[in-house]
Structures are given as C-alpha cells and as structure tokens.
Amino acid sequence: MTEDEVISELESGMTIGIGGWGSRRKPMSLVRAILRSDLTDLHIVAYGGPDIGILTAAGKCRKVTYGFVSLDSIPLEPHFRAVRQAGAVDFTELDEGAFYLGLMAAAHRVPFYPTRAGLATAMMSENPDLRTVRSPYADGEELVAIPAFEMDVVLIHMNRADAKGNGQFLGPDLYFDDLFAMAGTRTFMSAERIVPTAAFLDEGSVHTLRVPRIHVDGVVEAPMGAHFTECPPDYGRDEVFQRDYAATAKDPDAWARFRADWLELESHEAYTTRLKERGAW
Amino acid sequence: MVSAVDNTEVSLDEICIIALAEAFRGDGEVLCNPMGPVPVIAGRLARATFEPDLMLTDTIAYAVEGNLALGADAGDAVVESYMPFRSIFDQVWSGTRHVVMGASQIDRHGNQNFAAIGEYRKPKAQLLGMRGAPGNLINHATTYWVPNQARAFCERVDVVSGPGYDRIAELPEASRAQFEIRRVVTDLGAYDFEIDDDTSRPPTMRIRSLHPGITVAQAQAASPFELRVTGAVPESRLPTDEELDLIREVFDPDGVRKAEFR
Numbered sequence: 001m002t003e004d005e006v007i008s009e010l011e012s013g014m015t016i017g018i019g020g021w022g023s024r025r026k027p028m029s030l031v032r033a034i035l036r037s038d039l040t041d042l043h044i045v046a047y048g049g050p051d052i053g054i055l056t057a058a059g060k061c062r063k064v065t066y067g068f069v070s071l072d073s074i075p076l077e078p079h080f081r082a083v084r085q086a087g088a089v090d091f092t093e094l095d096e097g098a099f100y101l102g103l104m105a106a107a108h109r110v111p112f113y114p115t116r117a118g119l120a121t122a123m124m125s126e127n128p129d130l131r132t133v134r135s136p137y138a139d140g141e142e143l144v145a146i147p148a149f150e151m152d153v154v155l156i157h158m159n160r161a162d163a164k165g166n167g168q169f170l171g172p173d174l175y176f177d178d179l180f181a182m183a184g185t186r187t188f189m190s191a192e193r194i195v196p197t198a199a200f201l202d203e204g205s206v207h208t209l210r211v212p213r214i215h216v217d218g219v220v221e222a223p224m225g226a227h228f229t230e231c232p233p234d235y236g237r238d239e240v241f242q243r244d245y246a247a248t249a250k251d252p253d254a255w256a257r258f259r260a261d262w263l264e265l266e267s268h269e270a271y272t273t274r275l276k277e278r279g280a281w
Numbered sequence: 282m283v284s285a286v287d288n289t290e291v292s293l294d295e296i297c298i299i300a301l302a303e304a305f306r307g308d309g310e311v312l313c314n315p316m317g318p319v320p321v322i323a324g325r326l327a328r329a330t331f332e333p334d335l336m337l338t339d340t341i342a343y344a345v346e347g348n349l350a351l352g353a354d355a356g357d358a359v360v361e362s363y364m365p366f367r368s369i370f371d372q373v374w375s376g377t378r379h380v381v382m383g384a385s386q387i388d389r390h391g392n393q394n395f396a397a398i399g400e401y402r403k404p405k406a407q408l409l410g411m412r413g414a415p416g417n418l419i420n421h422a423t424t425y426w427v428p429n430q431a432r433a434f435c436e437r438v439d440v441v442s443g444p445g446y447d448r449i450a451e452l453p454e455a456s457r458a459q460f461e462i463r464r465v466v467t468d469l470g471a472y473d474f475e476i477d478d479d480t481s482r483p484p485t486m487r488i489r490s491l492h493p494g495i496t497v498a499q500a501q502a503a504s505p506f507e508l509r510v511t512g513a514v515p516e517s518r519l520p521t522d523e524e525l526d527l528i529r530e531v532f533d534p535d536g537v538r539k540a541e542f543r
Contacts, residue, residue, distance in 0.1 A: 021366060068410050075409065087403030093396070095415040097370040115374070116456055117416030120444035126401050141455045172342035173365040 001218045003033035003268055006188045009218075010034070010153055013062075015043040017103075017149065017184055019156030019177040020229065023049040023071045023237055025169075027157035027190045029225040029268040034060065036264045045149050047099065047175065049229060050245065053079035054263060056089050057255070064089055065149065067096030071242060078249035095123055098146045103176050105148035106183035112145035119144060154184025157226045158211060159234055160200065161191035161219045167211030170204045171232040181215040190222040192234050224272050224281055238280055291519055293468060294319065294538045295528055296492050297428075299520045300471040302327040304424040304464040305379060310334040311421075312344075312378040314369070318351055319541055320381035320426050322532045325349065329527055338364050348531050351538075373413065376459045379422040382414060384465075386438040387425060389485045389506040390445030391462040391474060393418075394438035401440050414443040422461045428541045430467035431503035446474055446483040464489070468542070469500045471517055472508070485509050490517040 007030075010016070016034075020026040031051045034042070041062045044052055048069035055061050057079035069080045083089050094102065101113035114133055118124050124132075124144065133145040156177045158167035167189050169177070181187045189211065200209060228245065230237035248255040265271045275281040301323030305313055313335040315324040321340070328335040329348050339345045339355035344362040349355065364372070372378050385408055386394040393414065399405030417423055423443065427433045441448065449457045465472040470491035474484035487509040491500055493516055501508055520528065528538075 066410075068412050070409075076407065081407045084397075084407040085404055093410050095411050096413050097373055097416040100367065100370050115416070116419045119415070119419055119452055119456055120441070120448040121411070121415040121418075122396065122401060122441045123411055123415050125441075139455055141453065143456075175366060 001188070001220050003029050003190075003220055003222070006030060006155075006218060006220060007033045007037045007039070009186070009188070010037075010039055012039050013041045014152040015045060015150060017151035017154040017180050018044060018046040018051045019154065019175065019180045020049065020051070020226070021047045021173070021175040022068070023073070023229040023242065024173075025157050025171065025175065025226050025231050026051050026229040027155045027222075027225060028227060028229060029222040029271070030155045030157075030188070030190055030220070031055065032263050032265070032268070032271065035259070036266070045151055047096065048080065049077065050242075053077040056080055056083040057249070058259070061089055063091060065092040065094070065102075067094055067099035071246060073237065073239060074242065074246050078246045079255075082249050092127055092129075093123070094118075094146070098123070098144065100176060100179075101146040102149040103179040103183050105146065106150060107179045110148065112147050114143035114145055116143060149183060151184045152186070154180045154187040156180055156187065156189050156211070157222070157231070158189055158191045159231065160193055160195050160203065161189055162197040162200070162213075163194055163219065164197065165189065165213035165216030165219050166197065166200070166209065167191065167216065168200050168204060168208050169210060170208055170234070174210050178210045181211050184215075186217045187215055188218045188220065189216050190220040190225045192223055192225060192231065194219060194221045222268055224275060225268065227275065227281075241280060291525070293492065294542050295520050295525065296517055297426075297466055297468065298323045298326060298528060298538065299524065300464075300466045300490070300492075300517050301381060301424065301426060302330075303471070303518065304381070304466065305332050305335060308332060308335060308379050308422070310336065310377075312336045312338075312364075312372045314338065314378055315381035317381075317383065317426065317541075318533070318537045319428070321351060322528060322538055324381070325532050326524060326527055329531075330524060336362070342366075348527065350531060351533050351535070370416070373416050373420050376421045378417075378420070379424070379463065380413070380417045381424045381426050382417070382443070384425045384427050384433055384443070386435045387427060387433055387465065388435055388438050388445060390447040390483055391425075391443075391465070391486065392438045392441050392445035392448060393425060393443035394440045396440040396442040398439055411442050418443045418460060418462075419449075419456065420459050422463045424464045424466065425462070427465060427467040430469045430500075433467075434504040434506065436505045446485075450483040468492070469495045469503055477511065487511060488514050490515045492517045493519070
C-alpha cells in the first residue's frame with residue numbers, strides 16, 4: 001500500500017492509535033499523510049511525540065489520550081505545549097504505566113485492567129470518567145480501572161516487514177507496538193524495508209519478530225518513514241531537523257513555512273527527495 | 282587510594298550528589314532509576330561505593346554493570362539484563378525500584394507537581410504531565426531532587442502528580458503499603474518524613490541535614506511551610522576523596538552536573 005491508500009481507509013472522527021514512543025520510531029510518513037488529508041475531529045492515542053505535536057497544532061484533533069508528549073532530547077513538545085496552554089484540545093493524560101494497561105486491555109478484549117497508579121492524584125480528580133473497581137476477593141481493595149483503548153485504526157512503524165504483514169523491530173525497544181497492533185480494529189504498518197520472509201533472520205534473532213500478520217491489515221514500504229524521529233539501527237534521530245521543527249512553535253509564519261516545505265509535501269517520496277537534497281539522508 | 286583531585290574545594294553540586302546517593306543507602310538489590318544528570322551520578326556513585334547490589338540502566342533499554350560516564354556510549358558496557366520500557370513498568374508494579382524525580386512544586390506532605398502550573402485544563406505552563414509519578418509513588422520508594430528549594434517549596438501544589446503523605450493516609454493499608462518518599466534533596470539541604478511519635482501524622486517534611494554554611498533559619502526562609510526540626514540538625518556529609526574522584530574523573534568529566542546550578 002501507499003500512505004495515501006492507508007489514509008483513504010480513515011474517516012474523520014475516528015480514534016487512531018499511533019505506535020512508537022516520544023520521538024522514537026514513529027510512523028511519520030503516515031502522520032504527514034494525515035496532516036495533508038482533509039481528515040479532522042480525530043482522537044489520537046499515543047505515547048506522544050511529534051505525532052501529537054503536529055496533529056494537534058494543525059487542528060486535526062478533537063481529543064488526545066497519552067502517557068506523555070515529549071521529543072526526548074527536547075523534554076516538552078513545544079507545539080503540543082502551546083495547544084495545551086491555549087486549552088485548544090480535549091485530553092486524557094494518564095500515568096504512563098497506566099497507559100500500557102489501557103493498551104493491554106484492548107489487546108486482550110477485556111473492559112479494563114486494574115492498577116493502583118493514579119490513586120490519590122489529579123489523574124483521578126481531573127478525569128471523572130476514570131472509575132475504580134473493588135477487588136472481589138477477601139482483600140476488597142479499591143483499584144483504578146484503566147479502560148480498554150478502543151481504536152478504530154492503529155499505525156505503527158517497523159524496521160522490516162514482509163509483504164504478508166509480519167513486522168520486525170531491530171532497535172533496542174519494541175515499545176508497545178505489538179499491543180497497539182492487537183488493540184486496533186484495523187492496523188496499518190509502515191516499514192523501512194519490505195523483505196522476503198526468509199530474510200528476517202539475516203538481521204535479527206527470532207525475538208525481534210513481535211508483530212505477527214494476523215494483527216496487520218496493510219503494509220507500506222517507507223524508507224526513512226520515521227524521520228525525524230529515531231529508528232535504530234537504520235538511523236538515529238535527526239536532532240537538527242527536530243530543533244528546526246521545535247523552533248517553529250514560537251512563530252506562526254515559521255510554522256506555516258515548515259509545514260509547506262516539509263510536512264505537507266505531496267508524497268513520502270517528495271519528502272525523502274528533499275531530505276537527500278538537504279544532505280540529511 | 283591517592284587522590285587525583287584537590288579536595289579543598291568541594292562544590293555544591295558534589296554535596297547534593299552525596300546527599301542523593303545517601304538516599305539509596307540500605308536499598309540493596311533494587312532497580313535504582315534516577316532521572317537527570319545529578320541523580321544519575323548519585324545512583325552510579327552509590328553503587329560504586331556503599332551500595333554495590335543496586336541495578337542501574339544505561340537510560341535506554343539495558344541494565345548494565347560498571348561505572349558508565351554520563352552520556353557514554355553504552356555499547357561498551359556489560360549488559361546484565363534487558364530493561365525495555367515495558368519491563369520498567371513491570372518493575373515499578375513489582376515494587377522493587379527506587380526512583381529519583383524532579384518537582385516543580387512540592388508541599389509539606391510531599392505532594393509533588395511536575396504536570397502543569399496553573400489550571401490543569403488550561404495551564405499557564407504545561408510541564409511534563411503525569412509521566413510515571415502516580416504509579417511510582419504508590420508502588421515503591423521515591424526521592425525528589427529539587428535544585429532550587431525557594432522556587433519549588435510551596436503551600437499548595439497546583440496539580441498533584443505525585444501524592445504526599447496526607448493524601449496517601451486516606452487510602453487503605455493495602456494500597457499504601459509500598460509508599461515512601463525517602464528523601465527530598467535541595468540546594469540547601471536534605472529532608473525526610475521520618476517521625477518518632479504519632480503526633481505529627483500524616484508526616485511533614487523534616488530537616489535531615491543542611492548543606493555546609495546553611496542555617497535552619499536560611500532553610501526556613503526558603504520555605505513557605507514550617508520545616509520540622511527534631512534535635513540537633515547535622516551538616517550534610519562531604520564527599521570522600523574516592524567519591525570526588527569518581528564524580529569528577531569517572532562519571533562526569535565534562536561537568537554536565539554544573540548546568541543545574543546556574
């Protein structure tokens with residue numbers, strides 16, 4: 001599939017989960033495809049990085065649910081920060097471990113998972129929709145019930161995939177992408193390269209084969225598809241590009257130019273061509 | 282051991298590192314998870330000296346042996362276990378962890394805020410958000426690193442990301458069994474919540490030690506709430522020559538730790 005073919009499967013108003021973590025292995029070619037589409041009123045669910053920053057700053061979201069929103073080397077995502085301070089988007093901010101439980105509940109098709117995380121904090125007092133549940137056993141303890149994240153579509157990015165939809169991560173951390181893939185009603189996966197199934201073990205052990213095709217509905221080959229977030233061992237984070245991106249949060253004209261020059265190019269191919277011109281690839 | 286450094290001038294950052302390292306004393310075999318340069322140096326120092334069983338990560342995805350310098354390529358380190366983020370959360374919930382976090386605001390009972398300043402739904406300043414604070418506090422020991430006490434100590438936090446002793450006291454025993462704010466270390470001193478009788482429940486912040494040259498009056502002047510004093514207040518311990526060598530030559534030869542004190 002192409003990025004635009006994935007986008008044609010999406011509708012305004014949908015809840016969309018996005019894999020990766022902060023500014024790490026984000027499916028950025030798909031995020032940019034959402035940006036240049038006419039999709040709107042989205043609910044994004046993510047361990048947020050520039051995906052949430054870009055889509056909220058562009059007014060694409062009615063709501064975001066997140067464990068955090070960070071660019072890692074820049075701890076506070078400046079575009080998202082501006083949106084939050086303007087009160088411009090509805091949000092549910094969870095403890096980042098509790099967020100994992102919401103993914104797992106959805107992946108396992110149970111309504112919630114219990115945890116103590118959130119008790120006695122603003123996570124509960126500021127989110128009246130979050131409920132507690134009492135243990136049915138002798139202890140009777142009251143626990144936070146993290147609801148399953150119901151997601152219409154999930155987007156993840158892997159280092160390698162085969163044409164059937166099996167995914168492989170080659171970096172140090174899978175993050176939660178296997179749970180995202182299971183949790184989505186439909187899941188689309190981009191990958192740096194599509195390889196023959198028999199070639200998976202040329203680059204990583206069997207332990208890296210963590211996204212099975214039964215949870216994947218379409219594959220997009222997107223070299224540099226996570227840029228400017230990191231995608232090791234294929235490439236690190238483009239810190240120069242990320243700093244340029246972050247700096248545009250202060251200046252609406254610079255943000256409009258950056259969007260036109262980079263984020264709203266007509267295709268991922270046009271983006272990578274421009275990266276080559278810039279010497280960033 | 283012959284010292285390679287001049288011990289005559291110990292600086293504030295080094296005294297704070299020792300005070301933070303002391304927070305890990307007695308922890309034994311737990312995952313020591315400090316956040317930020319000064320706490321990371323403190324955790325690595327504690328393991329290199331008096332708390333050898335601590336487990337530490339390279340801050341990416343591996344638990345590693347050895348005395349890694351700040352920002353060093355972990356590729357050279359000996360990996361003793363795999364700790365991707367999912368595993369870190371599993372460690373949190375297992376309770377076998379001691380974290381060091383920051384606090385933009387903290388009150389007398391240890392309620393901490395690094396989520397947002399002002400109104401939560403439309404803040405004056407969006408900060409880190411909840412991050413892992415709610416889960417950390419209720420599952421295992423937490424220490425706070427506050428490089429500017431006068432700015433952070435407050436009467437009331439705007440948003441509770443990490444609960445303090447008063448809020449935790451309202452929970453049943455099973456929910457709060459693992460809760461502990463071990464220490465609050467600032468530019469002026471080290472504080473704890475230890476009590477010797479039940480009259481001060483829920484516990485409030487107590488002066489444990491003050492850094493050299495700081496008086497109780499000065500510490501109190503940098504806090505809008507009353508700091509508890511029990512008996513004579515000791516001076517924060519100075520680093521040994523071995524500790525100074527480790528801080529200056531091994532963990533942080535580039536002086537990254539100084540940036541938090543400017």
